[in-house]
Amino acid sequence: MDPLQRIVRTVAGSLLLALGVVLLVLPGPGLLLVLAGLVVLSPVFPRLERHLAPVRRRALRAARESVSSPSRIAGSVAVGAALVAGGVVWTVDPGLPLGGWPTGSGLILSGVVLLGLLVHSRRQVRAADGRTGED
Numbered sequence: 001m002d003p004l005q006r007i008v009r010t011v012a013g014s015l016l017l018a019l020g021v022v023l024l025v026l027p028g029p030g031l032l033l034v035l036a037g038l039v040v041l042s043p044v045f046p047r048l049e050r051h052l053a054p055v056r057r058r059a060l061r062a063a064r065e066s067v068s069s070p071s072r073i074a075g076s077v078a079v080g081a082a083l084v085a086g087g088v089v090w091t092v093d094p095g096l097p098l099g100g101w102p103t104g105s106g107l108i109l110s111g112v113v114l115l116g117l118l119v120h121s122r123r124q125v126r127a128a129d130g131r132t133g134e135d
Contacts, residue, residue: 004033006044014039023110032117063121076118083111 001009017037023030038063042048062124067073091097091104 001043008050009040009044013037013039013044016040028089033056035059063117064125066118067122067125073118076114080098080111080118083107083114085111087111 014037015112016033018020019031020033020035020037025034035052038048038052038055042052065072065075087104087107087109090099090107091101
C-alpha cells in the first residue's frame with residue numbers, strides 16, 4: 001500500500017470510526033459507522049481485523065432488529081424525518097443554540113444515512129427471507 005493510500009485510509013477510517021462512536025449515543029447508525037471505520041482501517045492496521053467479526057455480527061443484528069416489525073420501521077422513519085426536519089430548522093435559523101449550517105448539515109446527513117440504511121436493511125432482510133423460504 002502506497003503512503004498516500006495509507007494516509008487517505010487512516011483519515012477516512014478514523015473519521016468514520018469517530019462519527020460512529022459519537023452516534024452510538026446520539027440518534028443515528030453508530031454501530032454501522034464503527035463497522036465501516038474498522039473495515040477501512042483494517043488494511044492499514046491489521047490488528048483491527050480481530051474486531052471486525054464481532055462488530056459485524058452486532059451491526060447486522062441491530063439492522064435486522066430495526067426492520068423486524070412495522071412499528072420499528074415507522075419509528076425509524078419518524079426519527080429519520082425528524083433529524084432531516086431538525087437539520088433544516090437548524091440550518092435556516094442561526095439564532096438557535098449551535099445554529100447554522102454545520103449543525104444543520106450534520107443532522108440532515110444523519111437523517112439521510114438513517115433512512116438509507118433502513119431501506120438497505122429492509123432489502124437485506126427480504127432477500128434473506130426469500131432464500132430461507134420465510135416471509
